[in-house]
Amino acid sequence: MANNEYFGADIASHASENYFMALWHTYRIPLILTALALLLITRTVLHLKVGREKIVYTPPPTPSEKAPLAANPQREQLVEKAPISAEVKKAGPKRVVGKVTRKKSPLGYKPASKDVKFQVLVFYSTLAGSTERTAQTLTTKLADTLKANAESSQYEFLAPIAHDLAELEDYDEYFLGLPKPEDDSQDIKYFYILLLPTYNIDTMTDTFIEHLQETHNDFRIDTAPMSALLGYAVFGFGDREGWPTEAEGFCSQATEVDRWMAKLTARKRAFPLGMGDTKVDAKERLDEWRQGVEDVLQNLGQTGNLGEGVVGSGDADESDVEEAEDDDVEVQSDGAVKLKRKSKKKVTSSMDDVEDIGRILQKGQDESEEQDEDEGAIDFTTYGKKNPKPTAAPKEMVPKGSPTYNALTKQGYTIVGSHSGVKICRWTKSALRGRGSCYKYSFYGIASHQCMETTPSLSCSNKCVFCWRHGTNPVGTTWRWVVDQPEDIFNGVKAGHYQKIKMMRGVPGVRAERFAEAMRIRHCALSLVGEPISYPYLNEFTAMLHKEHISSFLVCNAQHPDQLATLKPVTQLYVSIDASNRESLRKIDRPLHRDFWERFQRCLEILREKRFEQRTVFRLTLVKGFNIEDEAEGYADLVEKGLPCFVEVKGVTYCGTSSSGAAGLTMQNVPFYEEVCAFVLALTAALDKRGLKYGIAAEHAHSCCILIASDRFKKEGKWHTRIDYAKFFEHLESGKPFTPEDYMGPETPEWATWGNGGFDPRDERVYRKGKNKVPLRVEGEEAEVKVETKPALVEI
Structure with a gap:
C-alpha cells in the first residue's frame, strides 16, 4: 500500500513538472517581452528622478585679459551634478549661434572676399x-x-x-x-x-x-x-x-x-x-x-x-576642343x-552644329512646320496682290524657350531680340588659328576672322533641300511678326559676335595678332540663316554698318522683288540662283510662294538694273542629280538676262539631316570638285557662245567654289576681283553716284587665280585623315588643279 502511494505521488509530481514545462514553452515569448518592457519603464522612471550631469564650458581667456591659455581648453570642462531647474526647462536647449564656414570655391571662380x-x-x-x-x-x-x-x-x-x-x-x-x-x-x-x-x-x-x-x-x-x-x-x-x-x-x-x-x-x-x-x-x-x-x-x-x-x-x-594628340x-x-590621359574615345562637343557634324533637332523642325500650318492660313503667296491685314496681334518670331530658340542656341547661335541671330562660322575659327580663310578672302579679300556672320531675319520663304538648318528656323512668305528696332539689332549682334570671339581666346593655335584684329569687325555677311532682305528696316541696318566702315555682303533668295528694288547700295549683292528652269527651282528651293518663278524673273531684271550701282553676284549651288546635268545652257540664259558682275559656282554642302533625306538629298548628290570644274568650263563656253565677256577668275578648291567674273574687272590681262574697301566708303560718304569699277581693288593674288587652288600660302593647310590629294588636269587648261578624292563637306 505504501509503495502504491509513493508510486502515485511520483506520477503526480512528474505530471506537474510536465504541466509547468508545457506552460512555459507556450507563454515564454510574451513573458520575456513583458519583463523587458517593465525593465525599460523602471529605468526611464529612475533616470528622470536622478539629476543629470550639467556640462559647463569655460572659454579660453582673450589676450586682453592677460591670462595664460590652457593647454587644451576643449578638454578642460567642469562637470557638475544638479537637477535641471525649471528655468532651464523653460528656456529649452541652448542654441549655437555662428556663421557657416563654406568650402572655398574652385580656382577660376569668384573668390569670397577681397582678402585674396x-x-x-x-x-x-x-x-x-x-x-x-x-x-x-x-x-x-x-x-x-x-x-x-x-x-x-x-x-x-x-x-x-x-x-x-x-x-x-x-x-x-x-x-x-x-x-x-x-x-x-x-x-x-x-x-x-x-x-x-x-x-x-x-x-x-x-x-x-x-x-x-x-x-x-x-x-x-x-x-x-x-x-x-x-x-x-x-x-x-x-x-x-x-x-x-x-x-x-x-x-x-x-x-x-x-x-x-x-x-x-x-x-x-x-x-x-x-x-x-x-x-x-x-x-x-x-x-x-x-x-x-x-x-x-x-x-x-x-x-x-x-x-x-x-x-x-x-x-x-x-x-x-584641343587637338587629338593633346x-x-x-x-x-x-x-x-x-x-x-589620352584615350581613344572621341571627344564630341556638347553643341549640335550642322556646319560641323550635320545634325539638328527634329523637334525644331516639327515646331516650325506646325507654326507654318497654324499661322499660314492667310494667303500671302501671290505676287502683286495686296496682302490682307492680319487680324491677330503680331507675335515674336523666335520666342525665348521655344523649340526653335532652343535648337538654334544649341547650334551656337546667339539670338538677338526676337528675330535676329549671330554666329561665328568654322572659317572664322580656322583663320584665327592660321589654317586658312574662306573663299571670300581668295576672291574679294575678306579676312574671315574680321567677318561677322549675322541676319536680321531668321525666317525664310524657301525650304531648300540643301539648307543646313532644316527645321531650326521659321518660315513665312511675308513679315507677320514683331519688328525689333535696327539699333537694338546692330548693338546686339556686335556684342554677340565679340563674345564668341573672346571664347576662342584659350584655343590652342590661335594667333595673338589675328585675335587682336578679330576684335574689330571689318566685314558683315548677311547670310547666316533665313532671308535678311525681308526685314523691314534693312536699309537702316546696313547704314549703321557703313557708318562704322563695316562692309556689307547681302545674300537673298530672289523671292522678294519689292524689297530688292528698294534696297540701297551694299558692298556686294548676292542672289541665289539654284536652278535654270521652273521645275528644277521648285524641286530644289521648295519655295512657299505660288508665283515663285515670276518673282525669280523679276529679281533678275532688278539685278540687271543695279549692275552699275553695286557689285552683283549670281550664286549657283550645284546639286548632283538636280541642277548640273544639261543645265549649263539654261544658266547661261539667266546670266544673259541679269548680267551680274560675278558668278560663283560651288558644290552643295551635305548636312546629313533626316529632312534632307526626305527631300531626296543624299551624299550621292554632292558633286566632286572635278565635276564642278567641268560644269564651270561648260558654262563659260555657253557664255562665250552668246557673246558675253566672262572668264574664270579665281578658285577656292577647299570650299569647292569657283569664281566667274565679267571682263569689267580685268585690266591688262589681270583679274581684279578684290575690293578696295576704303574707296567704297569714300564714295558712299560723298553722296555722289559711283560704279563697281570705282572701288575695284588690287590684282587678284596669283595663288587665288584659276588653276592654283586658292589657298593662302601664309596659312597652314590641315588635312583630316583619309583625305588624300590627287592631281587633276582640267581639259582646256594648262594648269594642274589639286582636288580631294572625296566630295567637299565644308562650310562655304
Missing part, C-alpha cells in the same frame, strides 16, 4: 639682356594698369615680379606647384606671363622645356599639378630670316612652352600665344599682345575667371579641373 591677393609673375629667358629689359618694361606697365583697376577688382593686386628662368634654383617651386607665401595666413592667387626668345643653340629655355615635359609625363605627379593657377600667357621672340615660318622653327620654343603649360595647368591659357620678329615688328606685336593680356587681367579682377568658353569659367564650351579635360563633380 593677386600676384602676376613674369618669367623670361635671355642671353644678351634684351628680353630682360623687355620683361622689366612689361612689368612696369602691368603694375600701372593693375593699380589703375584696383578699385574695381575683388582682389588686392600685388606688384608684378619678374624672374629670370636661369636664376631660379628649383623649377618645382613655380612649375610643379605654386609658390608658397611667406605668411601661411595669406591667400595669394597667381598669374604667369612667359617671355621666351628662340635660339638655335642650347640655352636655359631647353632645360625649362624639358622640365615641363618630364613633369607632365611623370606618373607619380598629377597630370595637371598647376591647375590652381588663375591663368597664363606666353609671348615668343624670333627671327624670320633664320626661320621664315612657324613650321620651320619661328618662335618654336615659345610654342612648346605654351603647349606644355596648357597641359600642366588644365588649359588655363588666358590669351593666345604671341609672336614677334625681333628685327621687324616685335615691339608692335608685344604692345598689341600686352593690351590683350591687360584686358584679361582686368576681367579676372572683376569676375574671378578667364571668361566664357575657357576651362574653369563654368560656361559652355563654344571654343574648339590630353582631355575632366571637370570633376566638386568643380576641380584635371587632365585625363
